[in-house]
Amino acid sequence: xxxxxxxxxxxxxxxxxxxxxxxxxxxxxxxxxxxxxxxxxxxxxxxxxxxxxxxxxxxxxxxxxxxxxxxxxxxxxxxxxxxxxxxxxxxxxxxxxxxxxxxxxxxxxxxxxxxxxxxxxxxxxxxxxxxxxxxxxxxxxxxxxxxxxxxxxxxxxxxxxxxxxxxxxxxxxxxxxxxxxxxxxxxxxxxxxxxxxxxxxxxxxxxxxxxxxxxxxxxxxxxxxxxxxxxxxxxxxxxxxxxxxxxxxxxxxxxxxxxxxxxxxxxxxxxxxxxx
Numbered sequence: 001x002x003x004x005x006x007x008x009x010x011x012x013x014x015x016x017x018x019x020x021x022x023x024x025x026x027x028x029x030x031x032x033x034x035x036x037x038x039x040x041x042x043x044x045x046x047x048x049x050x051x052x053x054x055x056x057x058x059x060x061x062x063x064x065x066x067x068x069x070x071x072x073x074x075x076x077x078x079x080x081x082x083x084x085x086x087x088x089x090x091x092x093x094x095x096x097x098x099x100x101x102x103x104x105x106x107x108x109x110x111x112x113x114x115x116x117x118x119x120x121x122x123x124x125x126x127x128x129x130x131x132x133x134x135x136x137x138x139x140x141x142x143x144x145x146x147x148x149x150x151x152x153x154x155x156x157x158x159x160x161x162x163x164x165x166x167x168x169x170x171x172x173x174x175x176x177x178x179x180x181x182x183x184x185x186x187x188x189x190x191x192x193x194x195x196x197x198x199x200x201x202x203x204x205x206x207x208x209x210x211x212x213x214x215x216x217x218x219x220x221x222x223x224x225x226x227x228x229x230x231x232x233x234x235x236x237x238x239x240x241x242x243x244x245x246x247x248x249x250x251x252x253x254x255x256x257x258x259x260x261x262x263x264x265x266x267x268x269x270x271x272x273x274x275x276x
Contacts, residue, residue, distance in 0.1 A: 017090030017124070018067075018226060051188055051240065053149035054169040054229055056099040056106075057081055057113075057134070062092045070170045070228025072242060073100065073148045075276055076139035079113075080149075081227035082247055082263065083132040086116050089124030098136055101146040103186040108145070111136035117275050119268065128207050130247040131263045133275040149242045150234060151273075157266045161193045161243055166214060166232045168246065168260070170225035191216040191260075193243075198259045203248055210267050212244050215259035221246045230262050 057069040057079070069085035079098055086093040093116070102108025115135030122129040140146055169188045191214040199213035200206040206213070214221075214230065221228070230244030248261030265272070 017088035018084045049144050051167075051169045051186060051229075051231075052101075052145055052147045053240070053242075054186055055079060057085055057227060058097045058099065059085060059093050060095040060097075062094045065091075067091075070225050070246065071098065071134065072229040072245070073140065073146065074133070074151070074272070075148055076142065077136050078276055079134040079136065080229075080242075080245060080272065081132055081134060082127075082130045082245055083118040083122040084124055084127055084130055084247070085227045086118060086132055087124060096134060098134070098140075100140055101143075105185075109141065111138060111140060113137075119271060126205060127247055128205075128210050129263070129268075131245055131268050131272075133272065149229060149231070150239050151242055152266050152269060154269070156241075156243075157269065159266065160208070161212065161232065162195060164193050164232055165190055166193050166230050166243065167191075167240070168214070168221045168225065168228070168230055170221065170228040170246070189216065194259065199248070199261045202250070202258050203261060206261070210264055211247070212262045212264045213259050214244075214262070215257065221249050221260045225249070 053073040055071045055073060057071045059067040059069060061067060067085075069081055071079040071081040071085075074080050086096070096113035096116070098111045098113060099105060100108055100111070113134045114137045116132060117135070118132045119129040122131070142148070167188045167190055169186065194213050194215045196206055196208040196211075196213060198215050199211065212230075226246050226249065228246045229240075229242055230246060231240040231242055233239070234241045243265050244262030245265065246260065247263050250258035250260070
């Protein structure tokens with residue numbers, strides 16, 4: 001029975017693609033203040049000067065529908081996100097807008113995306129290589145409320161980070177049934193990086209070289225947080241270090257203790273740097 005249940009989970013993760021299943025209804029709920037089970041679960045609001053590299057990515061699809069993802073500032077004109085935010089195998093993006101510089105999703109400043117560089121090996125049906133770099137039309141203003149994230153170095157490439165405490169960052173809820181509105185604020189939640197088998201059992205496929213996994217007790221990333229950052233504290237200076245891009249979330253609810261999967265940033269470090 002467990003095997004059949006897990007296979008059902010795998011089949012349902014991308015039954016209609018990210019945007020149809022998650023992004024489109026999530027955008028509508030967030031905009032209208034009607035979300036019930038969405039975004040980071042078990043998290044806490046961040047201060048205006050915390051996690052200022054995290055951005056909202058508002059997506060207009062070719063169908064005209066609106067969707068939403070997360071992203072991370074790399075430089076004044078580059079954003080890191082998940083490739084499925086642009087193309088999930090079913091729905092193709094037409095336009096993206098970056099919202100940054102505010103703890104509120106629909107606050108702060110905006111920039112139009114003028115370039116989308118998806119990893120050349122990305123397969124939306126089996127989302128390995130689920131990573132993309134976005135280019136914006138004008139440089140973003142940096143200051144107390146917007147800063148680029150710190151990337152790993154070559155010394156971090158062989159680290160698995162298993163057992164390390166990490167933070168998921170996104171614009172989300174503090175619980176499944178807590179209120180949410182158009183002024184939704186940025187959230188963060190602490191989760192441990194766990195063994196590869198935790199994600200393999202849930203999602204049915206897993207590449208430990210290219211992906212990583214976290215699992216909390218009824219808290220973690222959810223739906224519209226895809227594309228957002230997974231960070232740890234830099235040992236030397238205490239700043240946030242980007243180690244993952246949110247890629248896989250449980251399709252059966254966000255407070256059930258299932259793991260989340262991430263694109264492993266250290267594996268793609270050379271590719272990311274080549275896009276800057």
